[in-house]
Amino acid sequence: MKLLFCNIAWLDYYKGIYEGVDMPVGGGDYFKQTGDALEKYNFEAVEIEGGTEPYCLGFVETQNLKVKNKQLHIEKIKGCEEYNSKDSVEDVLVIYCAKHPAHNFITVVGWYKYATVYRYYQQMEFPSHIPDDDNLYIQDYNAIALAKNCVLLPRRERSLYNKWSVPKKTSGAAFGFGQSNLWFAQEDNEYVKAYLDKLIKQIKEYDGDNWLYEYPDIN
Template sequence: MKILFCKVSSMKYYRGVEEYNDIPYNGGKFVKENGYGYEEYNFDPINIEDEECLLGFVETKSNRGRKNELHIENIRGCEAFKNEDYVDGVLVIWCATRYTNRVSIVGWYKDARVYRMYQELDDDYNYRYFNIKAKKENCVLIPDNKRNKHIWDAPVPKTHTYGFGQALVWYAKEEKANNYLEKLIKNIEAYDDENIVNIDIEPIG
């Protein structure tokens, strides 16, 4: 299975900062200095060509003056995509460092399109950058008070000897991660709890 783990700021709704007083935390230097990150709308549905979609953003590193790039050829099964601009059919797992300082899974996009370079939405949301796109119907955001369950723990080397390092993406290609991935995919497929993406939330003010 094509699978990609992305780490972003911790938020409750991911539908904007000011609209819901949903202040991001544990998001790194940019978020700390500016009070927001481009991932703040990762679970804010938007209509694109008559289809409800989610546009996700994860920060990628620039390398020796080159533009920020997500190396899609490092995703399992995508080794042949070295010259492609995007790849489809990826299970994207969104993670965040919680107030407990544990890295937890907050939600996921199934059957997502993952872009190599940042994309920009050319309409009223022209400030919005993204590098992952999926249909709303394929996306889940776990309720904030249920993200600390151990089944949603995201791996880090300190506790699992694999997982997120300094980069905000993890390609999960280590063989020793296979058992973890198998259990996680089963938990995702069995998920029947509340999905915040489908809840109407009244903005503050």
């Protein structure tokens, strides 16, 4: 199975930033500099030109202050070792993760099944959400999937450490995220296999609530 773990900023709903209601927690250099998080719309179902069904556009930061437009090395995804000259790969299970704001662990927040993952950032234009604003909002993304194949776990579900926690090497684990926001799960040992088998089974069998169409209460 083609698999990619992405570490992003925490939001409850990923439908944009709502001041004082749903604000990003964590994130990389871009967030620290701007107070913005480009992953803020990762779990908003949108209509795109030429599409017959809604899609989700996913973003994970691959650049930093020193390297702009750094590529996502899709050839590191298992089964894609020959993709050095390709700009995208299809049929990937993309698992989005974030550090829990109330507990000291990285947890799965949601996933895209059958996603297309891009080496470089893509862009798509959308009308502004602000009434009477004719400006276009440009959304960066490096993964896309049909909304029907996307799940955003409810906040309470994400808090289940034994079910959804994701290891981090810098915290002493033998596998998991390192310094990068990307984990390709390529470590070759029995512990990784057991962890992935358990997690993938949970994802396949998950039938709980999906917050993909839930929005913050701003009334």
